[in-house]
Structures are given as structure tokens and as C-alpha cells.
Amino acid sequence: MVACRTFPCQYLRWSRTATQALILSVLTFCVVLPLCCQHLLYSYYFLRFMYLDSMSDVALGDSLHQGQEALRFWENSAAPPSFKDMSHNPEVLVTVVTARRREALDFHYLLRVMRQLSDILGSCGRRRCAEVLLCDVESSSVENEDAKLLENHFKVIRRSSEEQNLQDQVNSFEKEKRDYVFCLRKGWELVRPKNVIVLEDDALPRQDFFKVVKDLLSRRFALQTLYIKLYHPERLQRYLNPEPYRILEWVGLGLVCATIFLCLLPYWNPLSFSFTLSPAHLIFFTLYFMLAAEMLGRHYLLEVRRISPQLYAVSPATECCTPAMLYPGNSSLRVAEFLDASFCIRGNAKDMVLYQMARTTPGERSHSVEPNLVTHIGAYSSVRPNPVRPKLI
Numbered sequence: 001m002v003a004c005r006t007f008p009c010q011y012l013r014w015s016r017t018a019t020q021a022l023i024l025s026v027l028t029f030c031v032v033l034p035l036c037c038q039h040l041l042y043s044y045y046f047l048r049f050m051y052l053d054s055m056s057d058v059a060l061g062d063s064l065h066q067g068q069e070a071l072r073f074w075e076n077s078a079a080p081p082s083f084k085d086m087s088h089n090p091e092v093l094v095t096v097v098t099a100r101r102r103e104a105l106d107f108h109y110l111l112r113v114m115r116q117l118s119d120i121l122g123s124c125g126r127r128r129c130a131e132v133l134l135c136d137v138e139s140s141s142v143e144n145e146d147a148k149l150l151e152n153h154f155k156v157i158r159r160s161s162e163e164q165n166l167q168d169q170v171n172s173f174e175k176e177k178r179d180y181v182f183c184l185r186k187g188w189e190l191v192r193p194k195n196v197i198v199l200e201d202d203a204l205p206r207q208d209f210f211k212v213v214k215d216l217l218s219r220r221f222a223l224q225t226l227y228i229k230l231y232h233p234e235r236l237q238r239y240l241n242p243e244p245y246r247i248l249e250w251v252g253l254g255l256v257c258a259t260i261f262l263c264l265l266p267y268w269n270p271l272s273f274s275f276t277l278s279p280a281h282l283i284f285f286t287l288y289f290m291l292a293a294e295m296l297g298r299h300y301l302l303e304v305r306r307i308s309p310q311l312y313a314v315s316p317a318t319e320c321c322t323p324a325m326l327y328p329g330n331s332s333l334r335v336a337e338f339l340d341a342s343f344c345i346r347g348n349a350k351d352m353v354l355y356q357m358a359r360t361t362p363g364e365r366s367h368s369v370e371p372n373l374v375t376h377i378g379a380y381s382s383v384r385p386n387p388v389r390p391k392l393i
Helices: 002-037 047-076 109-120 145-152 161-167 173-192 209-218 222-224 244-264 277-297 298-307 331-340 352-361
Strands: 093-098 129-135 155-157 195-198 201-204 225-230 313-316 324-327 364-372 374-375
Touching: 002 209, 047 109, 047 145, 093 109, 093 173, 109 129, 109 201, 129 145, 145 155, 145 209, 155 173, 173 195, 173 352, 195 331, 209 222, 209 324, 209 374, 222 277, 225 277, 244 313, 277 298, 277 374, 324 331, 331 352, 352 364
Parallel strands: 093 129, 093 195, 129 155, 225 364
Antiparallel strands: 195 324, 201 374, 225 324, 313 364
């Protein structure tokens, strides 16, 4: 008789909890998150058909305006002092690889990047954070106007006319790789740096760029890595991607959030939830927070790490892409040798070659840092065909 009485109570209690879980899930994933995340570009709830075109147009307009501002800055006589005098054996050499972008001349990506570098080079105290080298790999008969404008402020290197003629006989992906190798080797020959950073001319460094780089180089793993990627496309930063470490991070995030939530519930429960710290409820809320994090967008959660350089996460490197790369020690020479031994074509560009080399060469490792240390501002490519109206994604 007692068992008969307790069974309905247990059923009602379970039913009440299950109903609360269902209502909470429906409200979260069908009402709250869709309303809050519809404008977030890298969220699953982003309403592409409503906002993508307008957001892309605004971004292009802002980029054009900032490019024109950078042009006026470098044309102005009040531009910063020259960085052409480079010290030998610097702690860090930043090599910026540039080519003329015929469809984006008015955007002046290079001028924006170099202006940002000139602003943050003094953030390390009395000494410059790094030496800066501009590597102009334009091979056409028309000169790279932006690189020409910067010659009074930065050391600029170029190939000889004979070397340029040889580069015109290969496909664009192989040419891009050879340009990269040329810049790597020339930078090393000029100043023998202790560490090398290579930026493409549309990779805009963030304000904390050198602070984070300094912290990365102080970590033990930097002595044993071939390269550290400083950028990975935001659209590829989701948990549901083929990087196993993200699954562990994802489960850990859900478990921590679920545990904290259930531990706080007895002390603060304005909605009168009946959840407890039981295995079933812990599993439910772990999955609940995991799904919420993925639907919101991992990219936005990573931004919290910008609070401190020590919070930036380091993980195994991913395949795409190479707008910003850090080569600790003399690893840039090994990278140049690896790239020289491969021929690049569509589907096997230099980023894929580097990724495969790091995975298959005994003793070599590669890493990636998150969140990104640069913003990719290039809507127009210098290698691949460009759409009439570039989109943000």
C-alpha cells in the first residue's frame, strides 16, 4: 500500500521535472537564443537572408573609409618616424608579404596593416616590439603603389627583374608559395631574427598582438613547434569541426556550467525549479549548455579569453589558413625547405602543405592560438577569383 502511494508521488515529481526541462529547452532554443542571436554572424541563428547583404555592404563601406584614412595618414607629413633602420638579431621580425590587388586598390589593406603596426610597435616599452620588413612580391609591370608609398618608412625588399620573370611561368598557388619562401629567406638573411612573424597584407594585428606573442614565446611548447598559427577563420571555429580537442573542450564547458548551475540552484531559485545535483539532471544540463554554446557560436565564447594574454588557448594546428604565422627560433628556415620540396596547386596550397608536413615529419609539431590575433580585412583576394559583391561569409 505504501509502495502504491509513493509511486504516484515519484511519477509526479519526475513528470514535473521533465516538464520543466522541456519548457526550459523550448524557451531557450526556440525563443530566447533566436531573438538574441539573429544578428550574430557566426551563430546558427544568424538570419542570413535578412542581414548578410546589408552587413556585407556596411563592412565594405567601413573598410573603404578606413583604407582612405590610412592613405591620408601615410601621405601626411606628420606620419610616424622611419622604421627603416633595422637592428641585427632582433627578438622578433615581422615580415609583411604584399602584392597589388587590382580589384581592391581603393581599400589600401597594406596601408591599414602598416599603420596599425606602427601604432603598436611601441607597446613593449623603450625598445620596439619588433623589426618590420615589407616584402613586395608584385611581379606585373605595374608597381605596387602602396608599397612604394611606404618605402620612406619601412625597409622594402623585392625580387630582381630576372627572378620575377621566372615566377610568371607557374600557377598562382605555386607562385604564392614561392613568394612566401622568398620573403622568409630574405628576412632571415637580412637580420638573423630570433623569431619570425609573417603577415599577409590583409591581416590586421589587434592591439594586444605583441603582448600575446611575447607570452606565447615564453611558454615551453614554443621551443618545440614548427609554427604557431595566429589566425583561423571564425566560421571554422565551431565545436562541430574535425578537431578532437574541441570535443573535450565542449564537454568540459557543458559539465562545468551544469555543475555550477545545479550547485547554485538551492540558494537562488526564482523560478522554483525542482532540479537537483543528480546524475540524470547533471547529464541533461551538460547537454543543455553544450547545445547552447554551439548554437550561440564558439567564436563569441573565445572572445572572453582576451581579458589576459595568459588566457589565450593553444591547441594543435588546423589546416586553413596562413594570413598570420609565428615561426619560433630558426623554424622559418625549415618551413622554407619544406615548402621548396612541394609543388602547390588548387587543393594543395601552401597552408595544406605546411599542415601535412607538420603531421608527417617526425619530431615536428604545429600549434594554433585562439582567439585570433589578427583580423582578416581582405574582401578581395590577390590569388583567387573575386565575386562582384564580396560577402562576410
